[in-house]
Amino acid sequence: MNRRSFVLTGITAAGTAAVAVPLPRATPPQPAAVATRRMREFAFIFDQRFAAAHALANAMAWRGHKVFGYVGDITALWLREIEPQWARRAGALAGISTPAALFCLEQLAAQHWLRVVTRHEQQAGGSGPLVSWVIA
Amino acid sequence: MRVPPNVSATDYAKALGEFEQAIGRDWVFTSDEDLDLYRDAFSPFLNEPEERIASGALAPVSTEQVQQIVRIANKYRIPLYPISTGKNLGYGGSAPAYSGSVVLDLKRMNRVIEVNEQHAFALVEPGVSYFDLYHYIRERKLKVWIDCPDPGWGSVMGNALDRGGGYTTANYRNHFDSHCGMEIVLPDGELLRTGMGAIPNAQTWQQYKSGCGPWIDGIFSQSNYGIVTKMGFWLMPEPEAYLRGTVSVPRYHDLMPLVETLNLVENSRITSGFPDLESPLLGYPPVGQIQLWNETGPPKLSPEHLDLLKGAKLGYSPELEAYGVRAGLPYWRLWLSFHGPEEVIQAQWHAAQRHFARIPDAKFTVIDQLKLPVDAQQATKYHEPELGVPSLRAFSIGARTPWTPTPSKGHMWFSPIIPRTGEAIIEANRVFSEAAKSLGMPLFTTFTLPACFWERAFIFILATPVTEDPATNKRYREGFKKLIEIGGQHGWGEYRTAPVFQHAVMDVYSFNNHALQRFHATLKDAIDPNGILSAGRYDIWPKHLRGKT
Numbered sequence: 001m002n003r004r005s006f007v008l009t010g011i012t013a014a015g016t017a018a019v020a021v022p023l024p025r026a027t028p029p030q031p032a033a034v035a036t037r038r039m040r041e042f043a044f045i046f047d048q049r050f051a052a053a054h055a056l057a058n059a060m061a062w063r064g065h066k067v068f069g070y071v072g073d074i075t076a077l078w079l080r081e082i083e084p085q086w087a088r089r090a091g092a093l094a095g096i097s098t099p100a101a102l103f104c105l106e107q108l109a110a111q112h113w114l115r116v117v118t119r120h121e122q123q124a125g126g127s128g129p130l131v132s133w134v135i136a
Numbered sequence: 137m138r139v140p141p142n143v144s145a146t147d148y149a150k151a152l153g154e155f156e157q158a159i160g161r162d163w164v165f166t167s168d169e170d171l172d173l174y175r176d177a178f179s180p181f182l183n184e185p186e187e188r189i190a191s192g193a194l195a196p197v198s199t200e201q202v203q204q205i206v207r208i209a210n211k212y213r214i215p216l217y218p219i220s221t222g223k224n225l226g227y228g229g230s231a232p233a234y235s236g237s238v239v240l241d242l243k244r245m246n247r248v249i250e251v252n253e254q255h256a257f258a259l260v261e262p263g264v265s266y267f268d269l270y271h272y273i274r275e276r277k278l279k280v281w282i283d284c285p286d287p288g289w290g291s292v293m294g295n296a297l298d299r300g301g302g303y304t305t306a307n308y309r310n311h312f313d314s315h316c317g318m319e320i321v322l323p324d325g326e327l328l329r330t331g332m333g334a335i336p337n338a339q340t341w342q343q344y345k346s347g348c349g350p351w352i353d354g355i356f357s358q359s360n361y362g363i364v365t366k367m368g369f370w371l372m373p374e375p376e377a378y379l380r381g382t383v384s385v386p387r388y389h390d391l392m393p394l395v396e397t398l399n400l401v402e403n404s405r406i407t408s409g410f411p412d413l414e415s416p417l418l419g420y421p422p423v424g425q426i427q428l429w430n431e432t433g434p435p436k437l438s439p440e441h442l443d444l445l446k447g448a449k450l451g452y453s454p455e456l457e458a459y460g461v462r463a464g465l466p467y468w469r470l471w472l473s474f475h476g477p478e479e480v481i482q483a484q485w486h487a488a489q490r491h492f493a494r495i496p497d498a499k500f501t502v503i504d505q506l507k508l509p510v511d512a513q514q515a516t517k518y519h520e521p522e523l524g525v526p527s528l529r530a531f532s533i534g535a536r537t538p539w540t541p542t543p544s545k546g547h548m549w550f551s552p553i554i555p556r557t558g559e560a561i562i563e564a565n566r567v568f569s570e571a572a573k574s575l576g577m578p579l580f581t582t583f584t585l586p587a588c589f590w591e592r593a594f595i596f597i598l599a600t601p602v603t604e605d606p607a608t609n610k611r612y613r614e615g616f617k618k619l620i621e622i623g624g625q626h627g628w629g630e631y632r633t634a635p636v637f638q639h640a641v642m643d644v645y646s647f648n649n650h651a652l653q654r655f656h657a658t659l660k661d662a663i664d665p666n667g668i669l670s671a672g673r674y675d676i677w678p679k680h681l682r683g684k685t
Contacts, residue, residue: 072431075528079267104528108289110173111221111243
């Protein structure tokens with residue numbers, strides 16, 4: 001499959017500037033040229049159990065991104081909002097979650113040949129780490 | 137570019153060109169980035185040289201494309217490794233058994249071909265997940281249930297072909313047993329249908345399993361004799377009601393009559409729901425409550441209780457037993473569930489109580505009584521798979537907690553089958569706890585209870601952690617193999633295992649100079665002479681690799 005490099009616009013999942021991720025060239029016998037395409041995210045999701053996640057979600061909402069919250073269990077949100085978009089290859093998904101929820105989404109994303117392209121672990125007080133990430 | 141073993145770069149390039157013509161360039165994957173998606177997320181060799189990896193991946197969308205791929209693979213001797221949705225975590229995931237194989241990713245073949253409500257069956261392709269089938273049924277308001285494992289993200293077909301199990305009633309819980317009819321692409325590209333499907337225009341393909349003559353379906357499970365492209369499953373008609381009750385007994389040795397009576401009531405079909413064993417006194421949760429314990433923490437035990445647990449041997453001491461009686465903590469609790477019309481399940485529950493009442497001081501409690509159906513949201517109040525609802529809640533633990541301070545990177549399931557007796561439970565605890573201790577493996581706390589997926593045997597299932605430290609992982613791998621050997625010495629064999637352990641597990645099945653393995657090899661040589669399909673899966677190797685890997 002031809003993969004495309006992309007620029008993630010408006011995503012400040014780690015509080016950093018937009019990230020450009022170059023992708024491997026297509027391998028023979030495919031064409032050698034690498035195309036680029038800007039890919040916007042279709043949503044930002046966050047685990048509502050954590051204050052740090054709320055803070056980032058608020059910032060994303062203020063910037064005009066579609067934001068969805070969930071409480072621990074990702075199932076309903078994945079079924080309702082994420083899987084249909086991934087099936088349509090609608091764009092990148094960003095979020096802040098526990099490592100286990102990210103693991104879950106990473107496995108599900110692989111079904112659409114999507115992958116975690118950035119991840120940034122941060123502490124969330126006494127509850128252990130949270131991870132902010134982008135899947136594209 | 138990665139190249140499969142024993143294939144020249146020139147031949148591989150030619151094969152890739154022909155694969156692209158057959159299925160489209162977009163569905164042929166060779167970049168490291170794409171192939172990393174096929175690594176086993178729970179690999180006990182993660183990032184080590186021995187980690188099994190794919191050298192390519194192909195994603196066809198139809199049976200015809202699978203046939204074309206197989207013919208090309210035969211031409212260039214490309215080793216293929218079919219996967220369905222690649223979610224066999226703990227048992228190898230999506231990584232090939234023979235490292236360097238080309239993964240044949242069947243997830244694009246995701247059609248629910250039919251769900252027949254009247255005859256309660258479904259016919260699906262390999263890429264259909266339990267979520268897919270559940271939503272197909274719900275959207276059409278069909279009154280049938282699926283039976284799914286936990287989590288429910290895997291393939292209906294894939295789980296059945298690896299002989300996995302679920303949580304509703306006995307006749308649907310054994311996923312391979314509940315299948316009816318298959319379509320298979322053989323290693324030479326020929327298309328075969330089994331059972332009544334071997335009759336053109338068959339009218340009972342998903343209604344009568346065995347057709348006529350040798351019933352060959354079993355050889356396509358846990359094997360490498362063909363690529364299943366369609367599979368039928370019997371489904372449970374939506375029950376009217378559900379009841380879940382518990383039987384609690386106070387003494388250690390009550391375990392024996394408890395299991396004996398469970399066998400009687402299950403085999404008599406007085407109960408057919410998922411039985412679940414717990415020990416409140418030993419702090420061992422039932423399978424159906426593990427999620428809740430993960431989310432909210434296990435029950436808090438008093439200092440006296442904790443001290444008594446430390447002093448128990450194989451989960452027993454007279455002082456601990458006496459404490460349990462004083463504190464009202466049963467030694468054992470058995471959860472029973474019933475599905476069906478209200479009047480029937482009430483009668484079944486009463487009959488079950490009558491049998492268990494032969495155990496002195498047995499106590500009975502109704503935990504849940506529901507009118508069905510419930511929707512997915514309502515089902516979250518319970519262990520959803522027991523109500524036929526797939527879930528991902530197993531991953532909701534997430535954050536590091538006081539009761540899970542160091543979550544592992546993954547796990548490998550050690551899952552021997554033991555007899556369905558209380559004596560066997562205690563003996564398995566003795567044997568494996570002593571072995572685990574001597575091997576330095578963190579498998580046990582005080583006592584382990586088996587899972588009751590199957591009606592006539594227990595699975596004594598334990599999770600061996602995968603860590604970030606290669607030295608620890610190596611020690612656990614070697615320990616795991618030793619546990620397999622020890623189990624075999626006691627007549628216990630695994631029911632399923634990851635590729636890294638498949639040789640060790642199959643070696644235990646050694647009756648009559650490994651007659652079973654020799655038979656497997658005979659079939660392999662006849663069915664797949666070029667050895668292109670899933671080399672090494674369940675230790676079945678093609679002739680050119682036998683004894684060399």
